[in-house]
Amino acid sequence: MRQRFGPTAVEPATPLWWGAIGLRVLTWLFALGAVVVHDDDYRRPGLAWVVLGAMAVWTILTSLVYSREALRWRWHWFVVLDVAVVCGLMLTSPLILSPAQLAGVDPLITTVWVAGVPVAAGTRFGGYGGMAAGLVLGAGTAVARQAFTLDVARDGVLLVATGLLIGMSATTARRSAAALAEAWRKEVATAERERLARSIHDSVLQVLARVRRRGAEVGGEAAELAELAGEQEIALRALVTTEPTSTSAGESDLRGALQLLATSKVQIAAPAGDVLLPADVTAELVAVVREALSNVDKHAPGARAWVLLEHLATEIVITVRDDGPGIPEGRLEAAEADGHLGVARSIRARVLELGGTISLETAPDRGTEWEVRVPKAGKKR
Template structure:
């Protein structure tokens, strides 16, 4: 009787590339977090223009050059319109735009010394007293806290220069204005930082959801076709024996690898979402890695891996050592047990420790053979397994008996 395996599809559905999903870069359209901030700054500029208009009308008689004051006001109106449009476009928000904004604002502030008389500044603040805050807030949003500190200092220097040129005394109004600008700049800059972080996390969550749904769709397709075919080949090959059994064994290994690949893909897509993710950014900075993902790749036809759905973060060195110890245990099974021996690998994430158990259904052995092997110089268990776990501050327990298989339990402190 000739064994003919079922027809296997020529190609598998390809997993989506990360480039096919939306990115969270700054060149993408705003997702709604920063837009209210820029609308609020534009509204603040418009309200400041109305206040400047009231000052000009109310103290028109005290102006040294009314025409210059109206020119400054017209410049403020025009730049408010230009800045409102420019800051509304994400690609235009750059330090060059902030420098132009500050240049126009400082020029309008300095023009006060030519447009106003000393009597005007004794009765009212400069024309740009509140309007200047729009540029200061924009600089704080773009440049952060450093700009939020430097711009108010520049405002104070120009204000003092204007008053000195007009022969006026320096009052407490100038430092009060600087302090208010600093506080407002720091507050708005901090709010913007929080908004940008929330935007990045939201974009990462949307990308993760899209990847997860696509992965689940592909997993269903693979499960309904390829994995079932491989399972049938493995079962029929085992039943027929001979060369068909070898083919069934290979099919079983490929099935296990494909299942592991789907699981690893899901884990790899879940890990980078560091803020709304299971592994925090602090873990990544401290050199921590996911033990569950590392051991998951060991799954095959003979080895079944059971691990928590969430990552199991440990120090990178600890993950490397536990992985090496587990592979040493699997090597012992490969070397001393029959070819049909099954292995179960279990990862348990407890409060203070992480436990990794390797259990097989092989012939087992007398526990005294472990000590005998160490005394004879065969240090596979004593050094490759127990030694590594001991160096991590953990402990290893081995349970075995003839005809009952072997279980190696490795406990590592967090």
């Protein structure tokens, strides 16, 4: 499946991939010059040209793969194979160079051509992947030189640093593109929501507001219809004014989802910013609150309810309180024994599955208060 980071499907780190291709080509040309200069001094000049040809073929092959548009075509295994092939070619240096060349400052047969590998690995795997590729190549340089010198250590540090910096750049590019895509998606969704809100305000909301006012004036049964129209007006206003609750990362805004439960009898208090949780966790918590509010409506008609959402450092706390008559002692146990499992399954079981805790405070004529605490990680047991 093609990865999309915004309005286009181009991989955000594409410039880095092209940089890796360009570096590979330029460094191969440098290796060609080195072979031409040192050809007469090599122990096996013929093998040097064979290895140089293999380097050219591998440069072309990697360029074809790394130039693909989508990230999925730049396979993990191919980048790992790239590291192995380049190390293998570099390890032919003791067979080609003379002992004096190996002990001196003459370049290995692959010279700086190996620098393209940590660039590719960092672009594909991030900073840690680039560092790992640099360490492998640094170790391969020491083996090929058959000694660990200051020059070998310097080359290793440069390779590791290159992989780290390029990897960090690639990771930053992808995260920035994802953030931009999310902002773009929200902007489009918000614009569409505002368009719908204007249309609804000019039609449905005005009708509901008129029914509410006229019903209240007439009284009697019309007053009951007015109350229902008022509740639907509040719910509809909440729906068209609440920001989109889902993200491309599989998260949803618990704050926005709870605000949709507001009615003339239910007030929602929540933080100003989004409370992003995994979508399944948000759905479960909303179901818990909805069941608690349903119990208020069922067992305490006319009672008002308040929902308080708190976004703490390590957990989410939701409090649902009402001013009803309260729950008589032993009533929940008796209901569960009679097979009425709304509280047991719809409220307590959901919270326990989320790894949270739930407590109840109630007394005659003092209402009911549920307090739900769920870890922010939102992992089910």
